[in-house]
Amino acid sequence: TSCIDAETDRKIQRTISQQFREKTVITIAHRLETMRECDKVVAIEQGRIIEVGTPEQLQANPNSAFSRLLKNYN
Secondary structure, three states, rough: OOOOHHOOOOOOHHHHHHHHHOOOOOOOOOHHHHHHHOEEEEEEEOOOEEEOOHHHHHHOOOOOOHHHHHHOOO
């Protein structure tokens, strides 16, 4: 989905959310907005898990890789 427009991406994410409710979905995200809708984020760097948490928890931590990505994105 990295090459689609933002509106189509939102539609896809909404459909996934509705159709896979109560299921575990592993997403490799190309857009940070997609990750904000997740229940849990697992950040992997050089093949190792470096942090796990909700998007809100990770965003609130200034030392978080996810938080740094968001700051650089904005």
